[in-house]
Amino acid sequence: MMKWMPSAIAAILAAAAANALEIPAEVRLLYADERRQNPGSYEVVPKFEFPERNGLVRVDVLVSSKTEDGRWVFRNRLDRIFLKDGKIDAVRRPGAPGDFWSAALAAEKFLYADSDEQGKKLSFSELDGTPCAPPAGNGCQADMRTPGRYLFPVPGGRPLSGISPETVEKFRSLPAREEAAWLRERLRTLPPPAEAVSLLKRLDAVGEFSYPLTAGEREGWRKLLLEERLGVMPRRLLQQQLFQANFLPHEEFAAELLADPLLGSRTAEAFAERNRPAFETLLLRWSSQPDKQETALRYSEYMADNADYRNRMLAAFREPAPEQLSHLIPLYAGKPAADGSPELKKLLRETPYSGNFRLLCRVAEWCLKTRPAAYAPEIKALLRRERNNPDLKRSVLYPLLLASLCKANDPEGAAEAIAYLKSLKDPAQIENAKRIWGKGMTGPVTLDRIIRELQKKRSLL
Numbered sequence: 001m002m003k004w005m006p007s008a009i010a011a012i013l014a015a016a017a018a019n020a021l022e023i024p025a026e027v028r029l030l031y032a033d034e035r036r037q038n039p040g041s042y043e044v045v046p047k048f049e050f051p052e053r054n055g056l057v058r059v060d061v062l063v064s065s066k067t068e069d070g071r072w073v074f075r076n077r078l079d080r081i082f083l084k085d086g087k088i089d090a091v092r093r094p095g096a097p098g099d100f101w102s103a104a105l106a107a108e109k110f111l112y113a114d115s116d117e118q119g120k121k122l123s124f125s126e127l128d129g130t131p132c133a134p135p136a137g138n139g140c141q142a143d144m145r146t147p148g149r150y151l152f153p154v155p156g157g158r159p160l161s162g163i164s165p166e167t168v169e170k171f172r173s174l175p176a177r178e179e180a181a182w183l184r185e186r187l188r189t190l191p192p193p194a195e196a197v198s199l200l201k202r203l204d205a206v207g208e209f210s211y212p213l214t215a216g217e218r219e220g221w222r223k224l225l226l227e228e229r230l231g232v233m234p235r236r237l238l239q240q241q242l243f244q245a246n247f248l249p250h251e252e253f254a255a256e257l258l259a260d261p262l263l264g265s266r267t268a269e270a271f272a273e274r275n276r277p278a279f280e281t282l283l284l285r286w287s288s289q290p291d292k293q294e295t296a297l298r299y300s301e302y303m304a305d306n307a308d309y310r311n312r313m314l315a316a317f318r319e320p321a322p323e324q325l326s327h328l329i330p331l332y333a334g335k336p337a338a339d340g341s342p343e344l345k346k347l348l349r350e351t352p353y354s355g356n357f358r359l360l361c362r363v364a365e366w367c368l369k370t371r372p373a374a375y376a377p378e379i380k381a382l383l384r385r386e387r388n389n390p391d392l393k394r395s396v397l398y399p400l401l402l403a404s405l406c407k408a409n410d411p412e413g414a415a416e417a418i419a420y421l422k423s424l425k426d427p428a429q430i431e432n433a434k435r436i437w438g439k440g441m442t443g444p445v446t447l448d449r450i451i452r453e454l455q456k457k458r459s460l461l
Contacts, residue, residue: 022046022049023044023046023059023061024049024059024083024086026083026086026087026088027044027059027061027081027083027088028044030081030088030091031044031063034063034065038065038067038073039067039068040065040066040067040068040073041064041065041066042063042064042065042066043063043064043065043176044061044062044063045061045062045063045064045176045177046059046060046061047060047061047062047078047207047210047211048060048207048210048211055084056082056083056084056089057082057083057084058080058081058082058083059080059081059082059083060078060079060080060081060207060210060211061078061079061081062076062077062078062079062176062206062207063076063077063079064076064077064176072105072106072172074106075105075176075179076176076179076180076205076206076207077093078093078094078205078206078207078210079091079092079093080092080093080094094205096205097201097202097204097205098158098201099158099197099198099199099201099202099205100151100153100157100158100159100160100163100195100198101171101183101198101199101201101202102201102202102205103153103156103157103158104153104157104168104171104172105171105172106153107153107154107155107157108154108155109154110127110151110152110153110154110165110168111124111125111126111127111132111135111151111152111154112124112125112126112127112129112149112150112151112152113144113149113150113151113152113159114148114149114150115144115145115146115147115148115149115150116147117147118145118146118147119141119142119143119144119145119146120141122134122141122144124152127165135152135154135155136155140152140157140158140159143158143159143160143194144159144161146161148161149161151163151164151165151168158198160194160195160198161192161194162191162192162195163195179206180203180206180208183199183202183203183206183208184203184208186199187199187200187203187224188224190227190229190230192231193230193231193232193233193234196230196231196233196234197233197234197237200234200237200238200241201237203241204241208241209241209242209244210244218253221238221242222253222256222257224238225238225239225242225257225263226256226257226260226263232262235262235263236262236263236266239257239263239266239267240266243266243270251278251282254267254271254279254282255282258271258282258295258298258299259295264295264298264299265298268298268299268302272302279302280302280303280306280309283296283299283302283303283309284303284306284308284309287303287308287309287312287313287316288312290316293312293313293316293317294324296309296313297313297316297317297324297327297328298327300313300327300328300329300330300331301330303330304330304331304333304334305334310331310334310335313328313331314328314331314332325359326358326359326362328343329344329347329359329362329363329366330366332344332366333366333367333369333370333371334370337374338371338374339374340371340374340375341374344363344366344367344375344378345374345375345378347359347360347363348360348363348367348375348378348379348381348382349378349381349382351363353386353389353391353392353397357395357397360382360397361395361396361397361400364379364397364400364401364404365400367379367404368400368403368404368407368436372404372405372407372408373407373408373409373410375404375408376404376405376408376410376413379401379404379405379413380405380410380412380413382401383401383416393420394429396432398420399417399420399429399432399433399436399437400436402416402417402420403417403436403437405417406437406454406457409457409461411458411461414454414457414458414461415458417454418451418454418455418458421433421437421447421450421451421454422451424447430447433447433450434446434447434450437450437453437454438450
């Protein structure tokens with residue numbers, strides 16, 4: 001699926017005014033046969049037409065069909081139609097989102113599921129209380145780990161607690177064009193996290209996050225995104241959905257998100273990728289504001305090469321707290337000193353493995369990124385100090401340290417790295433080794449290839 005980036009939003013909005021409400025003739029013909037096969041009400045609602053990109057125009061529509069007796073065959077099915085030279089090139093329909101509300105819309109009936117013992121003990125009953133057998137294909141114990149009563153759509157549904165059959169019937173009876181507003185309003189009441197996730201998945205399924213948002217809509221979603229009572233998983237999902245197509249990398253949208261401990265990391269990643277100059281300008285300004293320096297420090301890995309930022313941060317955090325130290329490591333490593341950073345050398349010499357694993361990994365990563373030869377003596381001393389520690393050799397820290405010695409052209413380190421790589425059996429460790437040593441390699445990266453390259457390099461040392 002092609003990706004429609006925010007840089008195209010101005011053109012998209014201009015195109016929308018002219019043709020967003022029109023359905024191209026080819027698209028109308030596409031649905032003529034389906035309309036005949038579905039007697040009753042049938043509606044095709046254009047959502048958006050994207051301007052040409054890579055020779056294709058994308059038209060998104062929501063399609064709804066209702067039987068003569070009032071049952072939904074499908075409601076707000078999202079179709080993405082790609083046109084080339086006015087002819088249909090492809091029709092794509094996102095897969096079922098696997099949420100309660102989508103399942104509830106198509107359910108033939110509902111059961112109650114009572115959960116106990118973290119979902120290991122389940123009992124099912126009809127809505128009138130009559131006990132019944134579990135529905136065929138029931139595999140949703142993981143969704144019912146919290147004790148209590150769940151409403152279960154049959155067949156193939158996802159259970160949800162705290163929902164009444166009356167609420168579901170109200171949802172099922174909504175006109176197609178009112179569904180998104182109903183879902184948004186329910187989400188704004190801050191329901192329990194499990195339901196919030198389900199609501200967000202259904203909103204995504206009907207195209208809520210597939211198109212550019214107005215300034216007012218962005219502001220409403222931003223406020224909800226910052227609402228901690230929404231819950232961890234819903235906030236992360238909402239952030240992901242907004243970033244897919246509607247995240248505008250500007251300070252007014254991103255600043256509060258960067259300050260949020262839960263959402264900051266993904267915000268920084270997206271902001272830096274899509275508008276690096278604005279991202280760096282914001283962090284550089286924060287680096288000179290005492291009330292913002294703590295937040296600015298969290299993103300030091302993006303700014304390690306910026307001398308002004310680095311100098312301000314190092315001056316502001318001369319005696320860092322333990323939680324600040326990890327963020328200072330990129331700045332220590334980024335200092336332009338040929339013989340390396342005295343701070344990193346001290347950390348390698350004096351930091352015990354026990355209780356400091358993440359910190360040492362951070363140090364090793366930045367040694368490998370910058371000037372590993374400057375830290376080779378300290379790395380070798382650490383390896384000798386921890387030579388009888390079996391946890392070290394099982395951890396990601398060990399290959400990071402060995403890779404640094406290889407990059408530093410240390411013969412002993414290269415020999416130890418080759419022996420380590422030859423001993424690997426665990427798939428996760430093999431993949432990790434390929435990631436560490438294979439960076440920069442072109443073509444397929446295999447363990448045997450890495451070993452051969454190291455052996456060739458070692459023979460020249």
